Every structure is written in C-alpha cells, then in structure tokens.
Amino acid sequence: EPEVTQTPSHQVTQMGQEVILRCVPISNHLYFYWYRQILGQKVEFLVSFYNNEISEKSEIFDDRFSVERPDGSNFTLKIRSTKLEDSAMYFCASTSPGQGAVNEKLFFGSGTQLSVL
Amino acid sequence: AQRVTQPEKLLSVFKGAPVELKCNYSYSGSPELFWYVQYSRQRLQLLLRHISRESIKGFTADLNKGETSFHLKKPFAQEEDSAMYYCALRRHNQGGKLIFGQGTELSVKP
Numbered sequence: 748e749p750e751v752t753q754t755p756s757h758q759v760t761q762m763g764q765e766v767i768l769r770c771v772p773i774s775n776h777l778y779f780y781w782y783r784q785i786l787g788q789k790v791e792f793l794v795s796f797y798n799n800e801i802s803e804k805s806e807i808f809d810d811r812f813s814v815e816r817p818d819g820s821n822f823t824l825k826i827r828s829t830k831l832e833d834s835a836m837y838f839c840a841s842t843s844p845g846q847g848a849v850n851e852k853l854f855f856g857s858g859t860q861l862s863v864l
Numbered sequence: 865a866q867r868v869t870q871p872e873k874l875l876s877v878f879k880g881a882p883v884e885l886k887c888n889y890s891y892s893g894s895p896e897l898f899w900y901v902q903y904s905r906q907r908l909q910l911l912l913r914h915i916s917r918e919s920i921k922g923f924t925a926d927l928n929k930g931e932t933s934f935h936l937k938k939p940f941a942q943e944e945d946s947a948m949y950y951c952a953l954r955r956h957n958q959g960g961k962l963i964f965g966q967g968t969e970l971s972v973k974p
Binding site: 750751778780782788789790791792795797802803838840842852853855856857858 | 900906907908909910913950952959960961962963964965966967
C-alpha cells in the first residue's frame with residue numbers, strides 16, 4: 748500500500764527558531780492535512796489544504812504557522828518563532844481525490860517529533 | 865462544540881477475553897465516526913468507519929445515536945491487538961478534518 752512519508756522523524760530546535768517539517772503525500776491524493784499530538788494529549792487538527800490553498804485551519808494554526816506545496820510532491824509545515832509549547836508529534840495526512848465524502852480514508856505519515864528547547 | 869470522549873486511558877485484558885473500548889461523542893448533526901489504531905512504532909491507520917458497518921480484524925463498532933456512542937468491540941482479544949485506539953468524529957461533509965478522542969491503550973496479556 749502507498750504511504751505518506753515524513754521527514755525528519757525527529758527535529759530539535761531552539762526556541763525562537765524556524766522549522767520546516769516535510770511530507771510527501773501519496774501521489775494521486777489532492778487533500779492534505781497536518782495534525783499534531785502533544786505528549787499525553789489528543790491528536791488535534793491543524794490545517795487542511797486543497798487546490799493550493801488552505802481550506803480550513805484550527806485556532807492552533809496561528810500566524811506563525813504556514814503550509815505550502817512548493818513543487819507538486821512535497822507538502823511542508825513551517826513554524827516561525829518556535830515556542831516551547833510547539834513541542835509535539837506532527838502528523839501529515841492525505842486522502843484520495845474527488846471525495847471529501849463519507850468513505851474518505853485518511854492516510855497518515857509516521858510523524859515528526861518536534862522538540863523545542 | 866463537537867467532542868469525542870474515550871473514558872479509559874488504559875484497558876488491560878487477558879488473551880481470549882472480550883474487549884470493549886468506549887467512545888462517546890457530542891455533536892448535534894449527523895456524525896461520521898471512525899476508529900483509528902496505532903500499533904507500536906507504526907503510523908495511525910484506519911480500523912473501522914461506521915458507514916461501512918464492517919468487521920476488521922474481528923472488531924466491530926455500532927453507532928448508537930440515542931446514547932451518542934460508538935464503542936469498539938471484539939469478542940476474543942489477541943495479543944497482537946495491543947495498541948493505541950483512537951475514536952474520531954467528522955462532521956458531515958467536512959473532508960479530512962477529524963476530531964479525535966484521547967485514545968485508549970489496549971494491552972492484551974498472554
């Protein structure tokens with residue numbers, strides 16, 4: 748089965764620095780998502796992306812966060828001016844084209860553990 | 865606001881025992897409910913979706929709108945079922961935006 752790939756698996760950064768988390772969604776998917784999970788807490792939706800624009804974002808996704816699909820294959824999450832509370836596991840996900848419907852199955856990446864020191 | 869509650873953080877059973885992982889939700893519309901599973905060191909993957917009314921790896925889940933529940937059940941647990949289980953809700957036609965519960969760690973002892 749095709750997989751969503753995320754790199755790196757672990758990223759350590761200093762508070763205030765910028766990080767870019769990278770994802771390669773499944774090749775024919777058109778809907779892309781970022782979720783995060785702070786240790787011991789729920790998996791939380793951050794943002795959805797379709798047709799080269801954000802379709803929905805959560806309160807967590809403040810103006811320090813941005814997403815882009817720079818080259819038709821990668822899907823990146825950038826966090827500027829990182830804070831300690833950004834430390835979490837970040838999951839990328841994608842889903843099949845032309846759906847957004849009840850049978851939609853999300854395919855998740857294995858996650859990037861971000862540690863902000 | 866939509867919310868998904870999984871009251872048990874950890875459920876420990878012996879192999880062959882029945883398992884029920886509880887999930888309750890709060891949503892005023894018609895929800896779409898899912899169970900995702902995460903085995904050790906692996907990615908989150910879809911286990912069940914209520915719309916399909918399927919049985920996967922012996923697990924079933926029935927949506928009970930009266931009780932706003934979507935409990936996951938299996939009559940005879942196996943050691944390989946040990947994993948984190950997440951119940952998730954999607955609002956109707958909301959694409960891939962899922963609202964997850966806290967997760968329940970299932971531990972099946974030999």
